[in-house]
Amino acid sequence: MAETRWHQIDRYLYCTEVNQTFESPFGRVWDLSEHIRKRSLELWHPGKHLCVDEAIARFTGRSSEIVIIKTKPTPEGYKIWVLASNGVVLNWLFHAKGVGRGPVNLDFNLAETPEMPAFTPTESVPVNLVLAKDAAGNRLFPPGLYIVWDDNLFNTIPMLEYLRHEGAGCAGTKLAKERFNSDLVRLKTQFSHRLEWGEAYWALSQHKTVLQAAWRDSQVVLFATTLNNNALTIYTGTTYVQRRRRRPAEASRNKKPFEKAFGNAPIKLLGIPEMIDSYNHHKSEVDRFDQVRSYYSTQQARRRTWRPLLYLLL
Structure with a gap:
């Protein structure tokens, strides 16, 4: 179609009455x-x-x-x-x-x-x-x-608990803010340099319906989930899968947290929590x-x- 012909058609495309007024697009x-x-x-x-x-x-x-x-x-x-x-x-x-x-x-x-x-x-x-x-x-x-995957922009423990109550599983990363296990938050904000790659810690929410986790990757990742093996039951936190992982760039500046897991290998087959792996895929x-x-x-x-x-x- 020629450009001129397209403009002749495009100028008449409307999805409401032409003389209607609206407060927003x-x-x-x-x-x-x-x-x-x-x-x-x-x-x-x-x-x-x-x-x-x-x-x-x-x-x-x-x-x-x-x-x-x-x-x-x-x-x-x-x-x-x-x-x-x-x-x-x-x-x-x-x-x-x-x-x-x-x-x-x-x-x-x-x-x-x-x-x-x-x-x-x-x-x-x-x-x-x-x-x-x-x-x-x-x-x-x-x-x-259904299982819903979202990121730290949305995730709070009350929101995950509510969706679980309504029959929708939900999981995703979490910001180091309030309404999350304080010990896990401190691992990210104060003690991340002491954790080796792959270390993981777990805690249940107050109502025992959301699993909260801190896992050391290139940085400490905070995670919250109501799932287990992609089902609407709580994670045990012990299931791992083998995946090829690339040594973080930070290892060139701070070798200690990554030396045990990677050694001198730039890429290595390592175990990561299944919930993290599922999140990465979806x-x-x-x-x-x-x-x-x-x-x-x-x-x-x-x-x-x-x-x-x-x-x-x-």
Whole structure:
């Protein structure tokens, strides 16, 4: 198709009435977004491994909703919280930047009982994406069938306990902040230089439903999980798998923590906790979506603030 012909068609692409007004670009594509969300789950039956992460719809124009995340492949644009499986997006939430804003249309009434914990908006993202319901009130992802992998941006012990209570397993890395075993946090913040590579320590949460761990890799990794052998039971913390590991670059400056495990070998077959290995395999479901999307990117400028969202959905 010629460029001129494409522009003639593109100028008439709308997903709402032309004379409608909206407070944000998200309202302009909302009806289309809901339609695609419904059809996605009708046409795609995901496996048990799901991943929650953030994605960026590239836009460098003027809009109060755009964010800049320099570590992302697409650093500037609209942020979308995404639930994906094998690179296929199944559920999502738009994000509005600014004080008092955040994930758009968060539903705080998902729990069947009134004891839902008071989560922050960021903690509520996995809860909303995983426990979302259709128009008939049925869970989009039925309990007891799915495992959710996310990173330290979302993970807190109360959030993991709540998802476990609702029948969704969850695991991921954890920041060295409050609401985590204090002894394990001190291993990371004060005693990491004393731990040899591969050392691991474990502790259960207060309600005995979440396993907390500290494992020495190139740095001390804090981890929390409600899974055991990819099932919805608590990890024992003793299962290891053999994987090829590369000696960390830090070993050239501080040999002692890595000498016993690696010796002089740059790569070696070593045992790592199974929960860490599973996380490494499944944490990149959203990254696969970004990778596939990058194959079909264009340099076409978008003048209207809602157009990047339209083409992301399409």
